Amino acid sequence: MQNIDQILADHPFMKGLDAFHIAQLAEMASTATFSASQYIFRSGDFADRCYLLRQGHVAVEIFDARRGPIIVETIGEPNVIGWSWLVEPYNWCFDARAVELTRAVVLDAAQLRNACENDHRFGFEILKRFTQVFAQRLHAARFQLLDVYGANG
Amino acid sequence: MIAVATDPMVPQPFRIHKTKPENADTFTFELAPVNGAKRSAFQPGQFNMLYVYGVGEVAISISGDPANPNTLVHTTRAVGTVTKRMKKLKGGAVLGVRGPFGTYWPLKEAEGNDILIVTGGIGLAPLRPALYYVLANRTQYGRVVLLYGARTPGDILYRRELESWRGKLDLEVHVTVDRATGTWRGNVGVVTSLINRAPFDPENTVALVCGPEVMMQFTMQELEKKGVPADHVFLSMERNMKCALGFCGHCQWGPKFVCRDGPVFRYDLVEDLLTRRGI
Amino acid sequence: MFVLRHARLDDLLDALKRRGFTLVGPVVRDGAIVYDVIASSSDLPIGYTHQQDAGSYHLIEAHDGAFFGYTVGPHSWKQYLNPPRTRLWKAKGSANGFEIVQENANVPRYAFIGVRACELNAIAILDRVFLQGSAVDFEYRRRREHAFILAVDCTRPGGTCFCASMNAGPQARSGFDLALTEVFDNGEHYFTVVCGSERGDEVLGELCLEEASEPERQAAKHSIEEAGRHMGRKMETAGLAELLASRVEHPHWEVVAKRCLTCGNCTLVCPTCFCSNVEDVTDLAGAFAERWRTWDSCFTLDYSYIHGGNVRKTAVSRYRQWLTHKLSSWHSQFEMSGCVGCGRCITWCPVGIDLTEEVRVLRDGATAVTIGTEKGVPDAKH
Ligand SMILES: Cc1cc2nc3c(=O)[nH]c(=O)nc-3n(C[C@H](O)[C@H](O)[C@H](O)COP(=O)(O)OP(=O)(O)OC[C@H]3O[C@@H](n4cnc5c(N)ncnc54)[C@H](O)[C@@H]3O)c2cc1C
Ligand code: SF4
Ligand code: SF4
Numbered sequence: 001m002q003n004i005d006q007i008l009a010d011h012p013f014m015k016g017l018d019a020f021h022i023a024q025l026a027e028m029a030s031t032a033t034f035s036a037s038q039y040i041f042r043s044g045d046f047a048d049r050c051y052l053l054r055q056g057h058v059a060v061e062i063f064d065a066r067r068g069p070i071i072v073e074t075i076g077e078p079n080v081i082g083w084s085w086l087v088e089p090y091n092w093c094f095d096a097r098a099v100e101l102t103r104a105v106v107l108d109a110a111q112l113r114n115a116c117e118n119d120h121r122f123g124f125e126i127l128k129r130f131t132q133v134f135a136q137r138l139h140a141a142r143f144q145l146l147d148v149y150g151a152n153g
Numbered sequence: 154m155i156a157v158a159t160d161p162m163v164p165q166p167f168r169i170h171k172t173k174p175e176n177a178d179t180f181t182f183e184l185a186p187v188n189g190a191k192r193s194a195f196q197p198g199q200f201n202m203l204y205v206y207g208v209g210e211v212a213i214s215i216s217g218d219p220a221n222p223n224t225l226v227h228t229t230r231a232v233g234t235v236t237k238r239m240k241k242l243k244g245g246a247v248l249g250v251r252g253p254f255g256t257y258w259p260l261k262e263a264e265g266n267d268i269l270i271v272t273g274g275i276g277l278a279p280l281r282p283a284l285y286y287v288l289a290n291r292t293q294y295g296r297v298v299l300l301y302g303a304r305t306p307g308d309i310l311y312r313r314e315l316e317s318w319r320g321k322l323d324l325e326v327h328v329t330v331d332r333a334t335g336t337w338r339g340n341v342g343v344v345t346s347l348i349n350r351a352p353f354d355p356e357n358t359v360a361l362v363c364g365p366e367v368m369m370q371f372t373m374q375e376l377e378k379k380g381v382p383a384d385h386v387f388l389s390m391e392r393n394m395k396c397a398l399g400f401c402g403h404c405q406w407g408p409k410f411v412c413r414d415g416p417v418f419r420y421d422l423v424e425d426l427l428t429r430r431g432i
Numbered sequence: 433m434f435v436l437r438h439a440r441l442d443d444l445l446d447a448l449k450r451r452g453f454t455l456v457g458p459v460v461r462d463g464a465i466v467y468d469v470i471a472s473s474s475d476l477p478i479g480y481t482h483q484q485d486a487g488s489y490h491l492i493e494a495h496d497g498a499f500f501g502y503t504v505g506p507h508s509w510k511q512y513l514n515p516p517r518t519r520l521w522k523a524k525g526s527a528n529g530f531e532i533v534q535e536n537a538n539v540p541r542y543a544f545i546g547v548r549a550c551e552l553n554a555i556a557i558l559d560r561v562f563l564q565g566s567a568v569d570f571e572y573r574r575r576r577e578h579a580f581i582l583a584v585d586c587t588r589p590g591g592t593c594f595c596a597s598m599n600a601g602p603q604a605r606s607g608f609d610l611a612l613t614e615v616f617d618n619g620e621h622y623f624t625v626v627c628g629s630e631r632g633d634e635v636l637g638e639l640c641l642e643e644a645s646e647p648e649r650q651a652a653k654h655s656i657e658e659a660g661r662h663m664g665r666k667m668e669t670a671g672l673a674e675l676l677a678s679r680v681e682h683p684h685w686e687v688v689a690k691r692c693l694t695c696g697n698c699t700l701v702c703p704t705c706f707c708s709n710v711e712d713v714t715d716l717a718g719a720f721a722e723r724w725r726t727w728d729s730c731f732t733l734d735y736s737y738i739h740g741g742n743v744r745k746t747a748v749s750r751y752r753q754w755l756t757h758k759l760s761s762w763h764s765q766f767e768m769s770g771c772v773g774c775g776r777c778i779t780w781c782p783v784g785i786d787l788t789e790e791v792r793v794l795r796d797g798a799t800a801v802t803i804g805t806e807k808g809v810p811d812a813k814h
């Protein structure tokens with residue numbers, strides 16, 4: 001079994017972070033495994049964690065009363081899911097469900113926020129990485145909105 | 154002046170031998186010449202002009218196996234006047250065919266490289282012959298990756314074939330859809346998001362791209378970010394076509410005639426055109 | 433070089449008729465000089481000329497007895513070589529399909545009388561498009577291969593002419609069977625004649641003409657040179673193709689587009705615009721189907737339609753397509769300019785848009801608005 005420091009240091013999301021900060025992250029980290037179809041979090045719930053995917057695939061869903069769950073996007077390793085911990089009032093906006101066996105490093109959101117507040121240099125490093133995620137998702141969402149293969153595609 | 158025996162504007166009659174619905178609005182025809190004449194070979198990426206008796210003529214890519222040019226295969230999406238009428242045709246009906254026309258995917262030149270195919274919607278049709286060819290000459294290529302985007306799981310073309318290809322270790326197939334319900338176990342999201350995760354060596358990759366124009370623009374950005382050289386990227390364009398011979402002017406795209414200089418273009422040669430509006 | 437006395441012009445026309453040619457030449461009709469079938473020299477616009485400017489055309493009686501004292505009107509030879517409507521083929525429907533019925537409809541053997549130097553160049557351009565590419569257009573070839581071309585040099589350029597800038601006139605240099613220069617000199621009225629083909633030679637042989645004298649040659653040469661010096665318009669062509677290719681985003685396109693009605697007149701009168709559309713028709717019972725080719729214009733919206741929308745939605749993009757095709761992308765496509773400087777598009781533009789002016793502004797890279805040359809709708813038709 002790899003130790004958690006090593007897993008964090010190897011994860012592309014944390015690439016470039018110095019050993020001190022990796023060690024700091026390791027203190028708030030644990031690992032988790034989700035079986036296929038298992039919900040990782042549900043919209044409206046308190047967002048007290050974030051997940052660095054190591055294996056598997058997660059569907060980000062919205063539940064529609066008539067149509068049931070609608071998959072908005074799927075996210076695979078080595079991506080990150082969960083950014084609601086950064087945005088007040090810290091509630092999940094979507095459901096996240098493992099599509100297949102999924103393993104992740106889980107970071108405790110309260111500790112992570114604290115660490116960022118206390119050490120702004122570290123905080124900025126973390127924020128830069130999450131901003132990348134926002135930008136990518138926004139870009140993809142806009143592209144998806146165009147419905148390029150639809151009636152006018 | 155090149156001497157030609159037959160008028161290139163006159164269609165040749167072909168009979169539909171087999172029809173197959175692919176999804177709600179897309180169908181595949183297998184055709185053979187009515188008079189039993191041998192077909193000239195075609196190159197993956199080329200297209201034909203298909204004529205529906207009394208209705209009109211449309212440009213449709215050849216989507217069959219280049220090793221078997223005697224069966225002409227076309228996959229068409231019914232979108233307008235001609236293609237909707239075409240969809241109603243049954244086995245035994247006759248279509249007019251002119252072609253093959255246009256430039257093609259540089260598969261010979263791509264030997265020794267990884268092949269990355271990025272495609273969306275009906276854009277898979279002109280790339281299927283390239284896949285047949287690459288699989289038939291598999292040892293000539295490095296990794297072969299197919300990234301395909303569709304609107305919903307029900308819109309995915311050639312589904313069974315994709316599944317059988319996916320089963321092969323020497324071909325990676327990743328499919329993503331724009332929207333899906335909870336029963337879909339595959340990817341949801343735009344096709345460009347697959348590029349980041351696809352295993353290929355950017356510097357030694359030849360990328361073949363076909364899909365809606367916006368999708369191709371996004372794909373070009375993503376490939377550039379990944380470091381695929383622009384002169385290793387090829388894309389297939391669509392424009393209004395009335396003749397496919399350089400006579401009617403309709404397919405002009407800046408200085409290019411898409412029918413004659415395309416439909417397959419090397420990206421670095423048309424980069425300016427792809428990003429400009431109303432050209 | 434030979435000399436043909438003006439009274440003998442009909443001998444030349446008769447020789448062509450004897451060879452089975454249908455003569456097509458300039459005639460006065462509806463207040464303009466247009467091309468139509470002619471029987472003899474008396475059908476020619478004798479003593480007529482016209483005055484042209486941006487958006488205006490006036491037919492004028494000059495009473496000078498000249499057969500070819502005009503330049504070019506709204507017609508061009510493309511209407512005979514690539515007619516506005518051509519049937520490409522006909523098919524017969526049957527229970528289990530259809531069959532193409534190949535019909536070789538008779539195409540007249542035309543002799544074009546009075547083809548100007550710019551028009552010879554325009555025909556050479558159409559030859560390049562329809563005969564010398566990777567495919568041959570059979571319909572064009574059927575009309576083109578028999579056509580006899582009797583060229584006539586321009587000695588009085590018009591107000592919108594700039595063939596000299598385009599290296600396309602005023603003198604006929606090649607692409608003709610016979611070329612005439614009409615000369616008025618010391619009360620004499622004659623044509624000097626140059627032969628450009630074997631067919632031309634044969635026709636001349638029948639006429640037993642005298643060699644032109646040195647003074648006659650000089651007089652002809654002089655009148656052409658004079659013409660070259662009096663072009664109504666000018667266009668700087670050095671580096672133009674590359675320049676326009678780099679001016680895709682110039683603010684001046686907006687300025688022109690505000691004036692442009694996207695009526696397509698310029699493309700209809702232009703002797704080199706070749707774009708076409710196709711129409712598929714059937715009889716009511718569906719027993720026969722036909723495919724027709726018709727002239728089209730890049731100024732229409734449908735021209736660029738693909739499923740989902742029109743590629744060139746705005747007047748800006750369509751005017752830009754037209755101008756850059758003529759003067760820039762034509763070079764990449766056919767290794768030549770698409771403009772021969774005939775001035776028709778300037779004269780027949782209802783709002784007087786003048787491509788030589790537009791090019792000047794685009795060249796400058798300036799954002800200034802061009803001085804309007806609008807003269808309203810031409811009232812030539814009275
Ligand atoms: C190289 C190439 C390869 C292609 N390959 C494929 C393929 O493999 N499969 C596929 O499904 N599609 C393919 N297409 C797209 C296909 O050609 C179009 O979807 C098809 O032409 C649509 O024809 P339609 O008549 O059904 O549609 P419409 O949208 O009805 O009409 C398209 C045509 O009709 C004309 N038209 C429409 N309305 C008007 C009007 N009001 N006035 C005048 N003209 C009008 C347009 O000018 C156009 O030519 C390809 C296109 C190109 C250029
Ligand atoms: S663009 Fe205008 S001037 Fe040039 S050939 Fe055409 S009509 Fe004549
Ligand atoms: S200017 Fe327009 S109509 Fe004329 S040839 Fe070019 S595209 Fe065709």
Ligand code: FES
Pocket residue numbers: 393394395396397398399400401402403404405410411412413
């Ligand atoms: S389709 Fe007619 S010129 Fe290209």
